[in-house]
Amino acid sequence: MSDIVTSLKELLPEDKISTHPDQLEVVSQDESSMPGIRPIAVLWPTSSTEIAEIVQLARQYKTPITTRGAGSALEGSTIPLDNGIVVDVSRMTSITDFWPNDLQVRVEPGIIYDNLNHYLKNDGLFFPPSPGGSGDIATIGGMVSTNASGIYSVKYGGTRAYILELEVVTGEGEIIRIGNRAIKRSSGYNLVDLISGSEGTLAIITSVTLKLAGLPESRLKEAYRFPDELSASKAVSEICRYGLDLAAIEFLDRAVIDALNQLKSYNIPNTPILFLEYHGPESTTSANASLTGDICTELGGSKLVLADNQNPWEIRHWATEAIKHRKPGYAILRNDVAFPISHLAEMVEFCHTTAKEHGITMHTFGHVGLGLLHALMLARRDNKAEWESAQKINNAIIRKTIQLGGTVSGEHGIGLGHKQLFIEEHGLSVELMKKIKSQFDPDSILNPGKIFDL
């Protein structure tokens, strides 16, 4: 047994630490297709003081720490290091303060997104980002750490836009509070925004104060089908260009619809589809819907009436699962590029034509109102030629995005996934990021090797 494990066992009660292979296996992976790595121990602390003590020990033994919420990350950011420990915050689920009149709440990092919104609903409030397929598992700490976004981010913004204050434990084992409850502030550097999206590499988040939004007076959901992917994506750019007020604009191409029909027998037409939602007073939502409908129709779209028991967001929820089920034994290769909205049609076309040239089936979907597109391919890891082709396509899509002024990741972060392309996007500023990491985490024990290598 390594010394750090002995020391951790002295520090924590028996039910807060495990070295059992089954437990280590559970935390060895995230939802990416990357191979898992077992840590030497998994810990379930329940307070920031315990976390600070764990970090101080890890620092002493130079042991890497990977913090884990639900492990739903898609780029390997939650995969531990083989000589590392996992700090699993999933038992820290309390709502510690609630100020409904200020539209603010303070929570521990392990609370699940849907559970928080269930609690807030009684007061007519919600935390909007709505990660498309993982709201029922993703934790608030994980969402802050990846700056998660989702279905309603078109209207309301992503997670970062809602963080007021954080309590964190740095790589030196210090507990610090950053930010405050003021909505508008001009004092000092914005460390809150720095932690958001840092994928557990700067600090462990132990408390999050969020601002909230009021639940809309009414909601209107609609679906439009299109003859091809090009017209559907042109419609999205037009809707955005006209500045129409939509809460959600989700695009699913015909390959995704086909996969969904296969998995869930939805029996919806195998065509590209836009799912739309409008929020506000009924008069406003219907006026917006009418103008949006005109744009869709002009571009060849027609209204799709879903069956009574079919909710667009439930259908959308199953997209990744449906693609996975298409070819058992195949792994998913994915990206989550984001770019200026006028390039949507060009990017969707590029994804499909590039994949077709290599004989690989492409699936594109996403929160496209944000200029965010997921391109997913299925390939066999043990088929070298096929796997390399899919990787080539993935890299080509990301490089094109960067050329267009976009980003490698609009949503899932970098993790272990696209580190080289991340450098191509950010250039010299990556060196500055490394210096910032060394200030928060001088011994580089917090999720080292994620986002970039030192």
Ligand SMILES: Cc1cc2nc3c(=O)[nH]c(=O)nc-3n(C[C@H](O)[C@H](O)[C@H](O)COP(=O)(O)OP(=O)(O)OC[C@H]3O[C@@H](n4cnc5c(N)ncnc54)[C@H](O)[C@@H]3O)c2cc1C
């Ligand atoms: C089917 C499916 C659909 C998805 N859809 C979306 C989507 O629409 N939008 C979206 O943004 N994402 C989506 N995701 C990705 C994922 O759900 C999000 O990134 C989510 O925010 C991760 O939360 P988590 O609790 O699972 O974090 P984890 O996977 O546990 O961790 C993610 C990262 O954050 C770090 N971390 C976690 N907790 C803390 C903490 N307390 N302190 C410091 N670091 C921490 C981890 O070390 C890791 O680097 C989807 C995933 C799946 C499987």
